Each structure stands twice: as C-alpha cells, then as structure tokens.
Amino acid sequence: MNGKNSDFWQVHSEHYLEMAFRYDRRERIRNPDGYGKRTGKCGDTIEMFLTIKKGRIHRVSFDVDGCINTNACGDAVAHLAEGRALAAAWEITPEAVIDFLETLPPQNHHCAELAVGAFYLALANYQELQRETWKKLYPRG
Numbered sequence: 001m002n003g004k005n006s007d008f009w010q011v012h013s014e015h016y017l018e019m020a021f022r023y024d025r026r027e028r029i030r031n032p033d034g035y036g037k038r039t040g041k042c043g044d045t046i047e048m049f050l051t052i053k054k055g056r057i058h059r060v061s062f063d064v065d066g067c068i069n070t071n072a073c074g075d076a077v078a079h080l081a082e083g084r085a086l087a088a089a090w091e092i093t094p095e096a097v098i099d100f101l102e103t104l105p106p107q108n109h110h111c112a113e114l115a116v117g118a119f120y121l122a123l124a125n126y127q128e129l130q131r132e133t134w135k136k137l138y139p140r141g
Helices: 014-021 068-081 094-101 106-131 133-137
Strands: 034-039 045-053 056-065
Touching: 014 068, 014 094, 034 106, 045 068, 045 106, 056 068, 056 106, 068 094, 068 106, 094 106, 106 133
Parallel strands: none
Antiparallel strands: 034 045, 045 056
C-alpha cells in the first residue's frame, strides 16, 4: 500500500469519515413528501427524499450514483436538515456542508453544491405538493 492511500484515514476529519461511510440514510422512499434529483457535470447523481411531520423535516434519505465525496455531502445535508423547521432548512448551504465535513477536498466542493441543490429541489417539491395536493396522487416514475 502506498503512503497516499494509508494517509486517507489520517487526513480526514471524524465528521467526513462518518458521513462518507454511513449508509443508513441511503434509501429510496416511495411517495416521499418531497423529492429532488440533480446530476453534476462530473456525472454524479444524487436523489433526495424528504419526510415532513408537523412542519419539520423528520427524515432525509438519499440515493447516490457517484463518488464517496458525494455520499459524504448527501449524508451531511441529511444530518444538518433532520429536525429543522422548513424555513430553517433553506439556510443549509454548500458552505455549511463543507464546514461540517471539515476535510472535503477542495476539488470536490462541487459535491456539496450538488447535494444541497438536490435538497433544495426536494424542499421546493414539498412546497409545490402542499399547494397542489392532487400531484401527490400521481408520483413521478
């Protein structure tokens, strides 16, 4: 094993490592309260699924087709969002995700933008479904 690979565990923060290797939020929810999907220029795709209860984000799950950094960012968004009121959830930014992870490589900061973008789409979808409740009866395939 070369030095670069063995250093991986030492150069990353505990938050980064936990979010990168945590998989309990990796789940596709059928008929979520909010849904968003984004694909980045890098080819990574992330889908976000929201469950809302009493005006708060109860659960965020996601599915990633991409790198470990996108997984870490998706999990960080979920961690930062769960339990928040909807209005406060809009305050989660790519910078907040990067700060939380502490050691996301600079060349992968676009992964935070991708995850937050999918999350914003899920929040917007939730708001749309609240205005037009009939749409929830016909979920997207």
